[in-house]
Amino acid sequence: xxxxxxLLLALCMVxxxxxxxxxxxxxxxxxxxxxxxFDEYWAAAQYDNVVVETYVQGKESWWQDAAVVxxxxxxxxxxxxxxPCTQEQYDKLTVGTKIKVTGFKDAxxxxxxxSPESFEIEEGSYVAAAADYTSIIANTDELAKHMGExxxxxxxxxxxxxxxxxxxxxxxxxxGEEGSDVYFNLSINGQTYSFNVRSYLxxxxxxxxxxxxxxxxxxxxxVECFLYWYYGPQPRVTSIIVK
Amino acid sequence: MKKLLSVLMxxxxxxxxxxxxxxxxxxxxxxVPENFDTSKNYEITFWAKNDTNKTQTDIYHRAIEDxxxxxxxxxxxMRLYTDYGRIYNDVITNISTNTTPNVCITYPDHIxxxxxxxxxxxSLDKLMDDPxxxxxxxxxxxxxxxxxxxxxxxxxxxxxxxxIYAIPYMRSTEALYxxxxxxxxxxxEVPDIVTWDWIWEVSEKATEKDxxxxxxxxxxxxxxxxxxKSTDNMMIQMLKQKGAGYSTPEGEIQIFNDTTKEMLLxxxxxxxxxxxxxxxxxxxxxxxxxxxxxLFAVDSTAGATWMGSKAPLIDIAPENLVEFxxxxxxxxxxxxxxxxxxxxxxSICIFNKADPxxxxxxxxxxxxxxxxxxxxxxAETEGYVPVTSKAQQSxxxxxxxxxxxxxxxxxxxVKIKASELLLDxxxxxxxxxxxxxxxxxxxxxxxxxxxxxxxxxxxEKVDENYITNLYSKITSLYRLDQISGSSSxxxxxxxxPLPSTSVALITCLIIAWVLIGIFYAYGVWKKKKAAx
Numbered sequence: 099x100x101x102x103x104x105l106l107l108a109l110c111m112v113x114x115x116x117x118x119x120x121x122x123x124x125x126x127x128x129x130x131x132x133x134x135x136f137d138e139y140w141a142a143a144q145y146d147n148v149v150v151e152t153y154v155q156g157k158e159s160w161w162q163d164a165a166v167v168x169x170x171x172x173x174x175x176x177x178x179x180x181x182p183c184t185q186e187q188y189d190k191l192t193v194g195t196k197i198k199v200t201g202f203k204d205a206x207x208x209x210x211x212x213s214p215e216s217f218e219i220e221e222g223s224y225v226a227a228a229a230d231y232t233s234i235i236a237n238t239d240e241l242a243k244h245m246g247e248x249x250x251x252x253x254x255x256x257x258x259x260x261x262x263x264x265x266x267x268x269x270x271x272x273x274g275e276e277g278s279d280v281y282f283n284l285s286i287n288g289q290t291y292s293f294n295v296r297s298y299l300x301x302x303x304x305x306x307x308x309x310x311x312x313x314x315x316x317x318x319x320x321v322e323c324f325l326y327w328y329y330g331p332q333p334r335v336t337s338i339i340v341k
Numbered sequence: 342m343k344k345l346l347s348v349l350m351x352x353x354x355x356x357x358x359x360x361x362x363x364x365x366x367x368x369x370x371x372x373v374p375e376n377f378d379t380s381k382n383y384e385i386t387f388w389a390k391n392d393t394n395k396t397q398t399d400i401y402h403r404a405i406e407d408x409x410x411x412x413x414x415x416x417x418x419m420r421l422y423t424d425y426g427r428i429y430n431d432v433i434t435n436i437s438t439n440t441t442p443n444v445c446i447t448y449p450d451h452i453x454x455x456x457x458x459x460x461x462x463x464s465l466d467k468l469m470d471d472p473x474x475x476x477x478x479x480x481x482x483x484x485x486x487x488x489x490x491x492x493x494x495x496x497x498x499x500x501x502x503x504x505i506y507a508i509p510y511m512r513s514t515e516a517l518y519x520x521x522x523x524x525x526x527x528x529x530e531v532p533d534i535v536t537w538d539w540i541w542e543v544s545e546k547a548t549e550k551d552x553x554x555x556x557x558x559x560x561x562x563x564x565x566x567x568x569x570k571s572t573d574n575m576m577i578q579m580l581k582q583k584g585a586g587y588s589t590p591e592g593e594i595q596i597f598n599d600t601t602k603e604m605l606l607x608x609x610x611x612x613x614x615x616x617x618x619x620x621x622x623x624x625x626x627x628x629x630x631x632x633x634x635x636l637f638a639v640d641s642t643a644g645a646t647w648m649g650s651k652a653p654l655i656d657i658a659p660e661n662l663v664e665f666x667x668x669x670x671x672x673x674x675x676x677x678x679x680x681x682x683x684x685x686x687x688s689i690c691i692f693n694k695a696d697p698x699x700x701x702x703x704x705x706x707x708x709x710x711x712x713x714x715x716x717x718x719x720a721e722t723e724g725y726v727p728v729t730s731k732a733q734q735s736x737x738x739x740x741x742x743x744x745x746x747x748x749x750x751x752x753x754x755v756k757i758k759a760s761e762l763l764l765d766x767x768x769x770x771x772x773x774x775x776x777x778x779x780x781x782x783x784x785x786x787x788x789x790x791x792x793x794x795x796x797x798x799x800x801e802k803v804d805e806n807y808i809t810n811l812y813s814k815i816t817s818l819y820r821l822d823q824i825s826g827s828s829s830x831x832x833x834x835x836x837x838p839l840p841s842t843s844v845a846l847i848t849c850l851i852i853a854w855v856l857i858g859i860f861y862a863y864g865v866w867k868k869k870k871a872a873x
Binding site for chain 1: 393394658795
């Protein structure tokens with residue numbers, strides 16, 4: 099009888115906690131009245147006004163009432179650069195949170211992004227699964243259509259980042275220290291690509307940062323990342339699985 | 342008796358609690374110890390900034406290593422940052438928890454904000470003048486500079502109010518990096534001192550396109566003739582050159598004036614034709630310059646190693662690189678006979694700690710960063726200039742300068758020309774007043790230009806009404822109405838007489854305590870009387 103009672107209590111707690119989340123998974127391609135579809139956003143010219151509904155997938159930083167946020171809906175990504183928000187609002191932007199953003203379309207060093215003017219949190223939630231783009235990694239034009247998205251590249255081989263044969267280095271030129279961005283090279287089909295764990299996105303205390311520090315040349319890995327763009331792909335890695 | 346004791350204890354506790362409400366006085370003011378205790382071990386933290394330049398990191402490491410050999414009882418732990426904003430943010434966060442670093446590379450503007458915490462930043466006057474451990478002191482284990490050997494102009498920049506709160510570490514200014522090949526192709530010669538009129542004229546000419554929309558000058562689809570990296574510096578220097586208001590040393594905001602409006606409307610014209618853009622809007626000037634998509638790039642002299650088609654550091658694909666001759670000049674001027682350019686660069690401040698010995702250890706390390714070895718090595722990594730005449734005049738540094746263009750790395754000509762630009766023009770440099778809020782004003786100055794250029798790109802109408810509204814928007818955004826007139830002094834400002842409500846509340850409290858006292862005394866008196 100006691101065991102049954104404990105079980106019932108535990109079930110109540112589980113259901114109670116689920117109810118607390120207050121987030122509803124929904125069709126992430128569906129849009130409200132007056133909101134652009136992803137295709138309309140993508141087709142808009144630079145500096146055109148845009149209104150989009152999208153879902154937070156990752157946060158990179160908050161500084162002087164502005165945040166850098168990776169978001170996407172069911173069709174593509176919207177990189178939000180300098181989203182005006184207080185620290186309190188920033189804290190509410192957890193992964194999956196649905197937001198309606200008003201701003202204008204912009205491009206910076208070839209990264210398509212939104213310069214937001216305002217946003218509001220809406221009911222709904224969507225967490226994107228990492229899309230596997232390993233097959234198009236060498237096709238920059240094709241890959242560019244997915245900039246900002248949460249993606250995965252699989253079966254990549256760790257290559258040395260410098261003549262000393264190191265598997266990673268801090269900052270792009272090795273000028274950093276623990277706590278700086280971690281850069282490493284991965285190859286597939288004879289081509290090598292640069293990846294990094296950005297410390298503002300995944301700091302030294304995160305598993306991925308530690309995993310990057312533990313990389314060894316020759317290892318095969320699967321990585322998940324946000325497909326950041328700076329005159330070409332610069333994936334910002336959020337997960338590393340050594341095979 | 343027991344009751345009396347209880348009442349007294351409660352009274353004392355309440356007084357302590359009430360006094361606690363008035364906030365902590367912070368760490369006691371630092372006094373220079375008589376001697377540095379070499380038998381005691383000290384561990385200090387040093388927050389440094391590098392320009393994502395591996396050589397700079399190596400120099401810091403070597404400096405720490407060499408210093409620790411001289412002072413084996415001091416261990417220096419370094420934390421590296423790649424931008425000043427992050428250092429500022431982290432320091433502000435750590436002030437409240439008394440976990441500031443010991444030594445920190447920073448800007449004087451930022452120090453003014455750090456100083457809002459009571460006794461947070463150590464005033465360096467006494468330390469500098471200390472005969473044993475001060476600049477050129479008798480007990481130093483290294484050959485540091487004397488106070489007179491720090492370039493006075495640079496040291497003055499570290500003075501806030503009446504006291505020195507930092508020592509300069511490196512100095513730079515802004516330079517105009519020019520694609521000389523393109524300028525000559527347009528039929529112009531690069532003058533010794535470039536004027537604003539000249540740069541606008543040449544930039545406009547470079548916007549000419551053919552029927553297919555290709556730029557005639559470079560045969561490409563992209564051309565941004567004039568790109569400015571730091572628009573806050575642009576506005577500040579333009580105002581200074583015009584003799585117009587920016588702020589008073591006391592913190593009175595003067596930037597929203599007619600000269601600013603006139604300049605913004607001029608910038609509007611060149612943003613409209615595409616002759617002018619900014620780093621925030623278009624990205625790094627060096628990338629456009631090196632790709633043959635820009636004629637004039639204004640950036641720090643500390644960014645010289647990225648400038649030019651033969652630059653040691655290049656951030657664009659090799660196939661996009663265009664061959665051209667690079668020329669370096671001071672930033673454009675309104676009056677070439679009276680040039681004005683900003684002095685900038687990192688300084689070093691020391692945070693106060695409970696143990697004066699720890700502060701002294703911090704000072705010994707900070708001062709070590711001014712020795713020739715560190716100064717010359719670091720200055721050579723970029724277009725920086727050492728802050729001491731001792732280093733500037735040393736045979737080693739003079740030899741470095743004389744070998745300009747000998748190779749494309751250590752003696753890269755553009756880098757050394759950038760350093761010489763500042764060395765030759767120190768008397769024309771200036772800095773802006775430092776006060777609590779000066780960082781916001783600086784940000785606002787740049788944002789005025791950014792907003793105008795962005796609005797033009799977005800097809801918005803930019804006219805006098807727009808500028809008036811922009812003034813109001815920027816004032817509110819950067820809370821400039823809240824800092825106007827604030828003092829640069831670290832002392833508490835005179836807040837004027839107390840509001841009447843506060844006076845009434847305090848009066849009530851006093852009356853209540855007096856009544857409690859009377860009531861208690863009356864009780865005691867009554868008891869005694871009854872006992873008799």
